[in-house]
Amino acid sequence: MKIKSFLNYLNENNIKKAVILKKENINYFLERYPPTFSILVFDVKHDRAVLKVPKLEYRGALTYKNKYLDIELFEKIEEVFKGCDGVEDSLPLKFLKYLDNYKIISDKIREMRRIKNSKEIGLIQKAAKISDKAIEHATELILNTDKPITECELAAEIEYIMKKEGSIKPSFDTIAVSDKKTALPHSMPSSNTIKNILLMDIGAVYEGYHSDITRTVILNQDKRYKDIYNLVNSAKTEAEAYLKEGVSVKELDSIARKSMGKYEKYFIHSLGHGVGVEIHEEPAVSSKVKEDIILKEGMVITIEPGIYLDDFGVRIEDLYLVKRNGFKKLSNAKIMEY
Structure with a gap:
């Protein structure tokens, strides 16, 4: 206790x-x-x-x-x-x-x-299911309508679904931005109509415990968007391959960065962070931390590589429970394939 x-x-x-x-x-x-x-x-x-x-x-x-x-x-x-x-x-x-x-x-x-017990894991998992449902709803909406939708309208739709499913409040100001604004990691929604590329970063809160998920959706046929998207997704997959108890946060961050090759310099934030009763808590998953924390079973962290160029950006993020021989992914909304 x-x-x-x-x-x-x-x-x-x-x-x-x-x-x-x-x-x-x-x-x-x-x-x-x-x-x-x-x-x-x-x-x-x-x-x-x-x-x-x-x-x-x-x-x-x-x-x-x-x-x-x-x-x-x-x-x-x-x-x-x-x-x-x-x-x-x-x-x-x-x-x-x-x-x-x-x-x-x-x-x-x-x-x-840092270490979550079974009850905490259950609450975080419930929060993750809520944000999964909201982001899948928003993705389906934007891909299957001919009606123009603004960033603020989509953000409101996301928050409505999370509330409807039992979230106390959003974990943070919902990010739903498109076009050139995706190049800014913490850009906020506006009255701009969504076009070209969409980035959604959202979180739900259930009994005070948070979730965190990011999806990027490509809305046109620009090959540059798809190439960067696939590179970011590959970096995430590469980090997942090493994710388990005993791996250091610095090592995990470095693995993802190195996989980006010449685009590493456009990855301008840490690979991830702990999640629990706060949306950002220990451990920070970064190669720049002073204390190189070793991941332990029961930690809940994000992995969220991103590349931010001058005119657009891509980030993909999921939530993970660290286990002795691997991990359990707590967020499971579909990741697009391009």
């Missing part, structure tokens, strides 16, 4: 009371989307965790109670921090006035979050 494991860590490091405000970290320990206003306190002396909530959240918060977790009301924030000596590195400065001596606990939480 995560809560018990973290209490043991605090005890071993002589931390008596730790307070967590970051919603994603609370989500991680609850394994459910947390109440809107809530603070999680670990009390080592009493060997328990307490979810502190104001009155407007109390009745709803009672459903979170279990043998590891109590629910308590609080009225003043300073009450929560009383006796606290363990905090996150993201703690807002305005709360430091309530503390004297303290230790930072975030590194341990980030380390714990």
